[in-house]
Amino acid sequence: MDIIQDLEKRGLIYQHTDLDALRERLSRGPITLYCGFDPTADSLHIGSLVPILTLRRFQLAGHQPIALVGGGTGLIGDPSGRSTERTLNSREVVEEWSQKLRKQLERFLDFDTKENSALLVNNYDWLSALSAIEFLRDIGKSFSVNSMLAKESVSSRLEKGISFTEFSYMILQAYDFMKLHELYKCELQIGGSDQWGNITAGTDLIRRNYGEKAEVHGLTLPLVTKSDGSKFGKTESGAIWLDADKTSPYQFYQFWINTDDADVIRFMKYFTFLSLEEIDEYAALVETEPEKREAQRRLAEEVTTLVHGKEACERAVRISQALFRGDLKSLSADEIAEGFQDVPSAKIEGPEVPLVDALVQVGAAKSKREAREFITNGAITVNDEKVTCLDTKAGEIPALDGKYLVIRRGKKKYYLCEV
Numbered sequence: 001m002d003i004i005q006d007l008e009k010r011g012l013i014y015q016h017t018d019l020d021a022l023r024e025r026l027s028r029g030p031i032t033l034y035c036g037f038d039p040t041a042d043s044l045h046i047g048s049l050v051p052i053l054t055l056r057r058f059q060l061a062g063h064q065p066i067a068l069v070g071g072g073t074g075l076i077g078d079p080s081g082r083s084t085e086r087t088l089n090s091r092e093v094v095e096e097w098s099q100k101l102r103k104q105l106e107r108f109l110d111f112d113t114k115e116n117s118a119l120l121v122n123n124y125d126w127l128s129a130l131s132a133i134e135f136l137r138d139i140g141k142s143f144s145v146n147s148m149l150a151k152e153s154v155s156s157r158l159e160k161g162i163s164f165t166e167f168s169y170m171i172l173q174a175y176d177f178m179k180l181h182e183l184y185k186c187e188l189q190i191g192g193s194d195q196w197g198n199i200t201a202g203t204d205l206i207r208r209n210y211g212e213k214a215e216v217h218g219l220t221l222p223l224v225t226k227s228d229g230s231k232f233g234k235t236e237s238g239a240i241w242l243d244a245d246k247t248s249p250y251q252f253y254q255f256w257i258n259t260d261d262a263d264v265i266r267f268m269k270y271f272t273f274l275s276l277e278e279i280d281e282y283a284a285l286v287e288t289e290p291e292k293r294e295a296q297r298r299l300a301e302e303v304t305t306l307v308h309g310k311e312a313c314e315r316a317v318r319i320s321q322a323l324f325r326g327d328l329k330s331l332s333a334d335e336i337a338e339g340f341q342d343v344p345s346a347k348i349e350g351p352e353v354p355l356v357d358a359l360v361q362v363g364a365a366k367s368k369r370e371a372r373e374f375i376t377n378g379a380i381t382v383n384d385e386k387v388t389c390l391d392t393k394a395g396e397i398p399a400l401d402g403k404y405l406v407i408r409r410g411k412k413k414y415y416l417c418e419v
Contacts, residue, residue, distance in 0.1 A: 002026065003061040009276055010269040012054060014193045015220040017203055022217045025187065026063075030116060033058055033188035034066035034180055036123070036173065037105065039074040039097035040086070043243035044104050046233045046255075047192075049307075050221050050270055052108050054190055055118070057273075059109060064116040066186060067105045071098040072127030073173060079166040080153040080194040086166070098122060104242050107307070119184065123176050130175075139175055142208045143201070151197030170201045177202030178209060181216060193220045224270065227262040242307055249308040250338045253316035256300035257293070261286050264295045272302040326384050333401035336416070340406065345416040348405070351395020355380075355387060358394050362415040364407055374409060381408040394419060 004023050007013050016022065025031060035051045037044060044052070055065035074094045077086035089097075102120055109118035130139075148154055148170060154162060177199075180186035189199050199218035206216045224232040233240050240255050241247040247255075259267055265283045268274060282295040304313040319339040322331050331339065346362040356371040359380065365371035372390055374380050380387050382397050382405050394417070399405055405417040 003058055003063070006057065006061075006276075007054070011266065012050070012221050012270065013219060014222040015196050015218075017200065017216075017218045019219075022188070022219065025215060025217070030063045031058075031188055032064040032066065032180075032184050032186045033190060034068050034177075034186050035190045036068040036070050036073070036176060037101055038070035038078060039094050039101050041241075042097045042100050043241040043246050044101060045242065046240045047224060048242070049303075050224060051190055051192065052105065053271065053273075053306075054221060056108050059113075059116060059118060060273075062116060064118070064184075065109055066119045066121060066180060066184060067109060068176060068180070069098045069101050069105070069120070069122045071095065071122040071124030073123055073169060073176070074098065075124075076169050076172060077166050078153075078169050078173075078198075079157055079162055080169075080198065082157075084160070085163055088165075095124075098124070100243070121180070123172075123179075126179050127172060127175070135171075139171060139205070142205050143171055143174075148201075151201070153194065153197045170198050173198040174201040174205040177216070178206050181206050181210075181214075187215050188217045188219065190219050190221065193223050196220050224267075227260060244308055244312070248338045248341055249304060249312035250316040250319050251341065252308065253300045253304045253313065253320065256303050257296045257320070259296050259299060261290050261295075264299055268295065268299050268302075272299065272306075274298075274302065328384050328400055328406055331400065333403045336400055336404045336406065340414060340416040343414040343416050345418065347418045348394050351393060351419070353394045355382070355392040355394055355397075356390065358405070358417055359407065359415075362407060362417050364409050364413070364415045379410055382406070 002023070003026065004019065013019070033055070035055055037048060055067060059065045071094060074097070075088070075091065077088060105120060111118050111120065148167070149158070151170065153170065154167060177186070177189050189202055191199055196218070199220065203216045203218050207214050226232050235255060240252060264286060265279060268279045268282060269276070282298060285292065285294045301313055301317065304316055315335060315338070319331060319335050322328060323339060328336070344363040346358075348358050348361070356368050356375070359365040359371040359374065360368055364380070365374055375387055375390055378386060378388060383400055385397070387397070394405065397405060399419045403418060405419060407415040407417060409415070
């Protein structure tokens with residue numbers, strides 16, 4: 001199966017300049033393509049995985065991917081997909097974030113193959129060298145304001161207003177494409193569907209400067225949404241990041257394992273390298289045995305391993321299984337801290353602290369009276385053991401790994417006390 005056919009069957013092609021022309025070009029040999037990632041935060045999030053993994057799919061098919069970190073465009077702000085202006089960050093912050101994004105991108109692409117090693121570039125290198133006159137005379141002259149106003153990324157902002165800074169972003173991204181075409185013979189730019197206007201601006205700029213016969217192509221990928229209309233990649237605790245310090249591997253794993261049946265097969269096509277035949281087998285299981293959630297488990301394991309590595313994935317699975325079976329004693333202190341990172345927590349000063357006081361301190365009860373009621377009614381479990389004695393002290397309950405008390409109120413309310 002060729003790369004275009006694979007992308008089509010996975011539902012990963014949203015818009016394209018001329019798919020038949022691109023398919024014909026790919027039939028003649030390897031192509032160099034790129035995708036840009038602006039440092040708008042100190043980490044990429046899971047929405048960035050679709051274009052990252054598409055670059056990887058192209059590399060596995062024998063083509064050369066370029067991952068561009070927007071150290072220059074990150075200082076400007078992309079209006080695409082936004083209703084308001086971005087807050088401009090300092091040069092120092094953008095540089096720091098650019099370095100972090102570079103390290104994340106290096107996890108997914110192979111930079112050491114003999115045939116088609118990936119490249120990592122930063123557009124600050126050439127954008128910072130542009131003078132205002134050069135920008136306006138040599139680049140800006142190629143753009144019609146009328147055509148720019150018609151682009152979705154600009155037209156959607158006209159009612160509320162758009163600054164000249166963000167209005168110019170399209171020109172800078174188009175220049176990136178032309179620069180990579182000059183330096184590396186890059187012929188294809190990919191990106192999310194909100195990047196369509198910026199991508200076609202780049203193909204137009206290259207053709208104006210190199211003639212209509214210049215072989216350049218654009219292709220966009222669908223922005224991922226959930227079937228219920230809720231936003232993909234968001235949870236109650238915030239965005240799902242690729243940085244393990246911002247979203248732990250356990251939290252990351254839990255996000256994927258909680259995927260709805262209506263979304264899981266589509267997400268397997270987008271976010272894994274499983275064959276389409278194997279994914280079809282999981283689709284059948286979703287239809288016949290949805291309660292087993294086999295597809296969700298495989299999706300969670302594949303993506304967590306891909307992003308965080310096999311060891312981190314195995315730890316996430318171990319934490320999940322221990323919580324499901326009520327086997328907290330099998331977990332280490334680090335695993336407990338990771339598994340209960342999102343629950344209310346508190347430090348208990350000394351073994352003589354009454355459990356009633358600890359429940360109030362950690363937020364499991366609003367008052368000592370309510371804490372006593374919970375204990376009396378059998379609603380409190382500590383380290384998988386039900387507590388019914390009102391006089392119980394924190395030190396009377398063996399701490400997990402000598403450090404933690406995991407309190408459960410009812411069936412699902414968890415709290416963590418560090419002794």
